[in-house]
Structure formats: structure tokens, C-alpha cells
Amino acid sequence: MKAVFFNGSTAELIDARKPRPRRGEVLIRVDMAGICATDLMILQGYMAFNGILGHEFIGTVVSSEKSELVDKRITGEIFVPCRKCAACRSGNKKHCPKRTVIGIDGRDGAFAEFLTLPEDNLHLIPDSLSDEAAVFVELAAAACEMPLRVPFEKKSRVVVLGDGRLAAMAAQVVSLESDDVLVLGLNTGKLEAFRSLGIKTWEVTKKSKLLGTFDIAVDCTGKPNGLPLAAELVRPQGTIVLKSTYQGSLGWNPAPIVVNELVLIGSRCGPFETAIQLLDSGKVKTKPFLTAVYKLGDWENAIRRARRSESFKVAMLP
Ligand SMILES: [Zn+2]
């Protein structure tokens, strides 16, 4: 099968062996895969990953011990826990220290024609949800994690930092919780896409009027300057939700967090079922945010496109 394999320093399209499912696993034919900022970082050495890239996907079950799963359209949670450690036994599988993660850590991913996953990881995709929208499930789920951890109120004044694909999901999910949501970004063309959905936007170059005015800031910039900016934007005793991961370190004095008694919440992956419902009901929209779809054989151009600052989500077909 065709697959985009990363050897730790370079990636190439290879003819890989079709994966064989282990006990409890299913074989999945990939129907569409999404390129994520994490993939772009892995290509630059983040996570020291070695294997087939890709963790955002929609697929069809080809074989399974459970016959009712065969031919079903699915997506899958990206973490494969060990199921034995203390974290797993206490139900906190997401924090299993021995977990593997498809396309990120110790497990082959979805930039391929096929992949395997435990059947427990699967979520059915309703017929009414297109592949083009469903490819956003993992990203939307990451946004859906926030309301579980952060006390958003209707009257909360919320700023979402960043104008990329994660900000697109986060702004819409947060808008279901709070009536006053503003997206602060750089790229005027991308901000226009947010406004097409009725979301207020502001250019970061004009941020001075906004300093200290928000109850909650959500950092989706994916850049080291996101957290210092968030600390400037929230009021004393406000909350910062940190969703950015990036390579490199943050050379910043965190005194504003202490002096202003800010609450800092790290937030990662979230509930797939909630994300699927929000996408299927149209409460979270994806149309303005799918920039382009490439063939897997054209993966280099797809990656190049995903890196461009004016791009949102770029997807690939096997
Ligand atoms: Zn991702």
C-alpha cells in the first residue's frame, strides 16, 4: 500500500506492507486524512517519531472480529492506551504513560491506504456527515474538551487567539457557551472566513485597545508568543486556556501570571462523540475551513499548502 513514511529526518512516499490487525483491532481503509499542525511539527523533528504519519482520518472498516463493524464509516481516537497501568485502570486512559498515538508516537498513522486501530477507539460517522466535514472530528473534539475544563458562562468575555484551523473549531465551540467571543488574528483573509459565520474578529496589530479586558483567553496560535499575548489580554484573575503546542521553548518571564493571579489551564484532546454531534447538526461548520484536498501521491504539495499562512485544513485522499 502507499504510505507517507517518516524516518526521523525525512519523509517519503513508500510502498509499505498492508498492516495486519492484532487481537481486538480492526483493519481500516482510509477514505480521507487531514494534515494537522502536529504533522508539520513532526516533520521538523517534534516527538522524534518514526513511522507512517497522520492521525486525523475518516475510513471504512474492512475487517473486524465484530462483523457489525465491517463496512461502517468511522473515525478513531488517536491514543491507544495500555489498559493495564494505574491511569488506565482508573479510567484516565488519555494519560496512560505507555500509550501509543497513531502517526505521532510509536504507532503507524493514516497517511496511507490502510491502518489498524483497536475497535474501542472507533466512532461511527453518521451518513449525513460528509468526509469533508468529518475529517475535522479530531480537531473539533480538541475544542470540545474546553467547556469540560473551563467555567465558561454566557456573559464571559472570551478571546480566541489565532486564526487557523484549531481557532476555527475553538471559536465555534466557545460561542455555544458564551455570547461574547472575539477571534484575534493576523491574516485578514482568514479572519474574513470567521466573520462569514458571524464570529467577531480583530486584528492583532490593533490589540492595544483590548488589553486586560477578557475573562478568558484561548491560545490557539501554535506559537510561543501566544501565551504572553493571552496574559496581556485577560483581566486580573482571568483564565488562560493553552491549546498550543510548539517546538522550541518559551523565553518569557511568567510574572504576569503571578501578579495578576491568572488561572492557566492546559487542554488537549476531547470527546469525539460531542464533536461528531456538533458537526453533524451544523452547530460547528467546516466549509470555510477546508482549504484543499490532494491525492496521497501529491503529499509534498499538500504539506506545502498546509504550511502556508493563508491555509486552514488541507486533506488528502488515498
Ligand atoms: Zn491533529
Ligand SMILES: [Zn+2]
Ligand atoms: Zn495505561
